[in-house]
Amino acid sequence: MSIRTYAVNCNDAWLNTKGDDITGSYVKYKDHQEVVAELQAKCAALADESEERRQFILNGVEMGFIRLPDKDTRDPATATYERCLNGIQYMPCPKCNDTGMMDSGGTQPWGEPIEIECDCRQQDAKTADLVSAGIITKVGE
Known part of the structure; x- marks a missing residue:
């Protein structure tokens, strides 16, 4: 995952490339929203996986497979x-x-x-x- 940064002058904005100095660069709000949405999806997936593991432990103890x-x-x-x-x-x-x-x-x-x-x-x-x-x-x- 990476976020796209843009260099800006008074007339134009252009996408920074790998290796460019990104000091003072800007990020488009749309690009930021995409990264936030991606992170929220990963957090939701981790929460689902955590809940599955919690249920696995509880079921294992209840059924006697986990002592x-x-x-x-x-x-x-x-x-x-x-x-x-x-x-x-x-x-x-x-x-x-x-x-x-x-x-x-x-x-x-x-x-x-x-x-x-x-x-x-x-x-x-x-x-x-x-x-x-x-x-x-x-x-x-």
Whole structure:
């Protein structure tokens, strides 16, 4: 994908060719619209593919072809399954980067940081069903 640029003077406009300096060049609105339409089509295709993959994971777990990790095991696969259930995009926790443990600000006498359970591991209303079903014990576990 490329966008066509045009050099302009007071009397004329001409299409830049490969290798031309495009500093100060212009883009026709029509050309810009074509590129935007192409990008929107690619985004829609990716969204469709993502939805197909989400459904594949959900169906695989439901039918027993995909086995979830044990409840007491911290595994990113559980977070992936939760995102599929919630239909949301993945964004790692900024405090713990999905490790479940964050820095308390204190240090051990030997200099090691003291870690505490991260706030992101606290249960909310959305995960109550998963906990009651025994799929997870806390968010991300």
